[in-house]
Amino acid sequence: AQTVTQSQPEMSVQEAETVTLSCTYDTSESNYYLFWYKQPPSRQMILVIRQEAYKQQNATENRFSVNFQKAAKSFSLKISDSQLGDTAMYFCAFSGSSNTGKLIFGQGTTLQVKP
């Protein structure tokens, strides 16, 4: 069975600085997809970024980028130039072909951006 682990329950960063959130996963599949979702206090789940496992190039969306290490089964999220609006809980999620597209979530990391 696939598992997703986020080992940092809470993190904080000063505004305008860079922070990296960690995520590891376990799977025997070769083709799968990884996601980072953001959940602000409004509790809305918002897609931040996604990565296809077959792509070697790391995904980037504006200030958000990932470091995808397939052999190590690691999928970290880097937030550059942190903004107060980035304060939220961040979830790493896995979706593979064997589980027919179900999302398996990590426990989440609460990020606090300080002014």
Add this chain to the structure above:
Amino acid sequence: DAGVIQSPRHEVTEMGQEVTLRCKPISGHNSLFWYRQTMMRGLELLIYFNNNVPIDDSGMPEDRFSAKMPNASFSTLKIQPSEPRDSAVYFCASRRDFAEADTQYFGPGTRLTVL
């Protein structure tokens, strides 16, 4: 696009009462997912549908929970009878098709409190 719509946003009920949560997926999406979020268990998938047909309901906690999708634009999650341990945020998400590559888009959630 209106996004995934859920109602009600908040529900407070007494133990033993029937609760019905509603979801309208994004138009054109043919996969629909129900998730539950609690502090103890995090985000967990309850059931999902493809083309209105339930594909996997292994996450449904017990017989008190049931879900239906009578058409492509509407789904319900019913709890009867409700218990205090059912208190959680319930999310509905939809996806364009069954392929694992597609992103799931979440509704705003329904916060259920069972007294």
